[in-house]
Amino acid sequence: MPGNKPVFPRVGAVMDTAVKEALERGGTVDITTIGRKSGLERRTEIYFHQFDGKFYLTGRPGFKRDWVANIVANPEFTLHLKHGVTADIAVRGEPVPDPEERSRILYRALTESWGSDPERSRAALDRWVETAPFIRFEPVDQT
Numbered sequence: 449m450p451g452n453k454p455v456f457p458r459v460g461a462v463m464d465t466a467v468k469e470a471l472e473r474g475g476t477v478d479i480t481t482i483g484r485k486s487g488l489e490r491r492t493e494i495y496f497h498q499f500d501g502k503f504y505l506t507g508r509p510g511f512k513r514d515w516v517a518n519i520v521a522n523p524e525f526t527l528h529l530k531h532g533v534t535a536d537i538a539v540r541g542e543p544v545p546d547p548e549e550r551s552r553i554l555y556r557a558l559t560e561s562w563g564s565d566p567e568r569s570r571a572a573l574d575r576w577v578e579t580a581p582f583i584r585f586e587p588v589d590q591t
Contacts (some may be wrong), residue, residue, distance in 0.1 A: 470533040471587075474498045474561055478528040479505070483514075484521035490514065496527070497557050502584060505541065506557050509579035516543070516581045524588060541585035550577045 474497040481490050492515045497504045507513060519525060519541040527537045544550055554576045558569040 464535070466533045467529065467535045467537070470529050470531075470535070471503065471537075472498050475531055478530060479515060480526040480528065481515050481518035482522040482525070484518050490518060491528075495561070496585075497553070497561050499553060499556050499560075503539075503586060504544075504553055504557070505581070505583040505585060506554065507581040509576050511579075513581040516583060519543075519583050519585075525585075527585070538588040539585045540588050541583040544582055544584050547577055550582055554580060554582065 475495065476493060477496055478491055478493050481492070482488070483490050494505050494507060494515065497506060505515075520543055523540045523542060525539060525541060527539045529535045529537065544553075551573060555569055555573055558564040558572075558576070559566050
């Protein structure tokens, strides 16, 4: 029903070691957001990163993404781990407007997560900072 808040599946009061390790690795996941206009669940495949204990969703630059607008409107969503470890994790996201943080994390994503050449990454970084989707998120404490 539109407008209803989702019920998030629990991972458990104490997060499983395999889930923690999967979160530390980053990678491709699905997310389920709540549509900002429709109130309906929207599932999308996306890439996430973990750097220094913080989690980020990113994607290629160039155009607006509905999933970002959905998270801005409804910050709680579900992260679905699916490669090697299967788990649904309730998380809360927020946009990161600070260009310095965006630049630092996107450069690491390009070079560390995706293995891009550092010089090419540096040359493309301004475009990524200005137009790439970028959300910081954290698991919701369910204890």
